Amino acid sequence: MKEELKKMREEALSRLKNAGSLDELEELRVGYLGKKGKMTAILREMGKLPAEERPVMGQLANQVRADIESCLGEVKKDLEEKAMEKRLEEETIDVTIPGKKVNLGHRHPMYIALDQVKEIFVGMGFDIIDGPEIELAEYNFDRLNAPEGHPSRDWSDTFYFDTDSRVMLRSQTSPMQVHAMETRKPPIRVVAPGRVYRKDEVDATHSPMFHQIEGLVIDKGITMADLKGTLNTVVESLYGKGTKTRFRPHHFPFTEPSCELDVQCHECGGVGCRVCKGEGWIELLGAGMVHPRVLEMSGIDPEVYSGWAFGIGLERMAMRRFNITDMRLIFENNIRFLEQF
């Protein structure tokens, strides 16, 4: 039995040392020291020994078990270290390999201009609102006081969805005035930027889809002086302090009186040049005092409230701001063009 134990120890230690994996090691442990292992089998035989030999055998058996266990521990540690080393090697990141270049997007010049306008109006207490591009002619025309037969309602100018000209792509952001009056109570101060659509051929200054920013103020005691004061402040924020403006009479169905606002040419200072086409002034926006009928149609009493509105074409504004000479560049999204701004 003594020999058997010693032989088992030699065999166990040598097999343990050759174990190639933690799984194999565990298998060996169970085979030698487990409940149904070789050690248990040998110890079971001990009962057959004479009583005086048992303590010696017991001691030897304990020694063999301890030797196997300590060898197990060492080999296990070794295998674990090797596994870790292998993993680290596999997961090594070579920080010297050149990275893949990620192409970041670029802010579009028109949105740079829009954000600037928004910021100015938000600073003056206006809300930014958004609304439908598929619009009812009722909102785009009727409730803006554009009567049946008004030239802008013509099929040749407007994209209609139906044959009785009720549903259309909005041709201006002005219907947002009606939406604002419908959903808000005075005092109203809103700015509504968005896309508009007209049957225009594409050229250097036209596109069938373009952007406008609508503005609307309604309160008690609002006058043309408020319109001029506010818009002059906006122009100075956009083009610099002291920029001269000119308000020219004009006609829009939904405002009375109506005007267009020109900014003195920044290039020539009003003398006339290529940029202003010899005029000395550059048209910036349309505006006016909200027509009493427009207020009335949206349930606001024109005897109590008055207001003013404006509309700016955003592409033209960005083109002027960044000296872009062809509107098509705004829509082509060529990264080499966009990255200049």
Ligand code: DAH
């Ligand atoms: N909707 C007009 C257009 O598309 C622009 C405009 C003019 C808007 C005067 C207004 C305004 O709110 O008061 O030409």
